[in-house]
Amino acid sequence: MVQVVFLHPDLGIGGAERLVVDAAVALMSRGCSVQIWTAHYDPQHCFSETLSPDLPVVSACIPVLRLARHRKKVLFYCHFPDQLLTQRRSLLKRLYRVPIDHLEELTTGMADRIVVNSKFTAGVFKQTFPNLAEIHTDVLYPSLNFASFDVEVEEDLTGLVPEGRRVLFLSINRYERKKNLLLALQALAALRDSISSRQWDQVHLVMAGGYDERVDENVQHYGELRSLAASLGLEEHVTFLRSFSDRQKVALLQSSTCVLYTPSNEHFGIVPVEAMYTRCPVIAVSSGGPLESVAHEETGFLCDPTPESFSEAMGRFLTDAGLKQRMGQAGRDRVIDRFSLQAFTDQLHRHILSLTD
Template sequence: MNTENNRKQIALISVHGDPAVDIGGEEAGGQNVYVRQVGEALAQLGWEVDMFTRLADADQSPLVQHQAHCRTIRLSAGPKTFIPRQEIFEHCDRFLEEFIKFSRQEGRNYALIHTNYWLSAWVGLELRRRLSLPMIHTYHSLGAVKYQSVQEPPETATRRLEIEKAALETAECIVATSPQEKDYLRSLVSSRGNIEIIPCGTDINHFGSITYEQAREKLGFSPEEKVIYYVGRFDPRKGIETLVRAIHQSQIRSQSPIRLIIAGAYRPGQSDGKEKERISQIVKELGLEEMTEFPGRISDENLPIYFAAADVCVVPSHYEPFGLVPIEAMASGTPVVGSAVGGLNFTVVSEETGLLVPPKDEEAFANAIDRVLSDPQWRNQLGKNARKRMEEEFSWEGVASQLNDLYSRFVTL
């Protein structure tokens, strides 16, 4: 597309989701992975990629070079400390000014901006208005869906809904990560605007790099025990309580030893730390302490090992726009039992790569987990089907190629 000396410059904007941080901390999840992986893959396809985020720690480097043509730039916007995403909007105007200042100082002439989440959408809409930059947007989470299940929406809810609608109707194109997200956008946000469906991806070489037997030996799991795995943020919307109560109801406990792994980083005293303590208390009340472990954050190096060693990966989210965990599990050859919500209806093919059940339904989750664990031959077939589906449709290279084609429609080459 672009020659080495004539690379087109693009900006990926992710105000609150820093693509250069370790994944698994508070508010460091799928969006961070998406931006980082997309940025690096696009650089390989010939783009000059700058990924912009907010400086959230005074000790952080303001610039991280990932490879020759892809870097993260952390802009100073508000206090140089962690701020919950619902409190960041008041600093977005500063983020905007710092973006413009940086691009002018560096002599950057961006051909296109790709914004992520509604906070970045506001920045993108302003850049589009001021600088006439073509704008692509990915939502990652829709307020119109999220607020349906929230009793007390945050103060920014009205503004968020306005910005999400403006982005759909104004941006050159919206990237929906699943057909379900496109349906939500049309039914809940606006009938106007352009939408393309391009899924999130996964590293199919990283996940799937170790066999079930090798992974279990490495982690010291016995052949007899059934390993049930959750990995993700500690957040009530992730449905971890549903999983724990489902295991309490599970019939498989009387037939085989169970190891329940609930992995994810948490910070004592913060919202994720408080949720971890709440889940730990439920585990204790239900008498599941001996079979349950909380290993904390799993390193990128060890993630494929845990996924591969599990008999089933459970994704009990109340709402999941896409969800990287299920495709990482399936790329590892591990079937998924998940909530029949949002993007999970797209990524997980029920009865073929796993099972989907209603969210918050403890009995349904218990029955689904039992079905998978009680039939090892079927479990293995689900895992093989899952791996094949990921190889064919969900590699980051394939995602970047689709984005490359989309960008090229709006950039003068």
């Protein structure tokens, strides 16, 4: 039996964590013995699939595996270079990161095989790690476990969406500034100013975000977003939802007119794929991973990261009654064709087996 250990620093509820869980489930379905090792795990802040496995709480790195008594084969799945996820506002922080950045490149190069989550990330990988430019990186797109979304969810959205708001826009992202969630609120305000009061009475936005009280930025940015909504006069048309359940997410996706996906240069982004599978079109920034997942004017709209561009696309769903249905079905077909769990499992399993030959 092939034994596989996943190493991930914090098994919360972000896109990278969703990917790790799906990959683990996929390999278990192929008869692999799987463990997930993590430096932090909170049963109150996790994906439901992780509630049953035994998760060792440890930290490790590639050199440790290379120096082990029985050398382990290492498959490194690059979600995005760590050094690009760290802000360096002070000179001290920049100096502190110099050796860490060098170590990241050195240790990454020690992996036996490297895969990335998108063509966009493949390009960023080569730019960020010039000494690894000759290493071949295969693209392994994240996938969906369709069974998690092929359920009839009768989740009561009362209290989240006021009665009569038939045009529901949905934002799903962690409460982090780099996710540019301000754009969703600014676009909603721009939409209000471009439509009739009768149309506006039918519009609502749910801001559903991953939220961890341990993270200062989550707490601060949540407050910033609520303040912006109040200053724009949007409070009655916006619901803020923190750390929602899987059932709530599926219910919201199934009920929404469209998802607003606001990050720029997102390495992949699983939310647009989840939305399209549930027949919910996507309005996303025209950069990064969404360029590979969303088909412009077919399964959604790829827009400039401006309130005007987003609000124009949002307005299309108010003037074209059949747009959601047409784009929704096209999106589902696209996900089934390109991002199925079966395709992901086959490719990942081949990589694992190639390292055990």
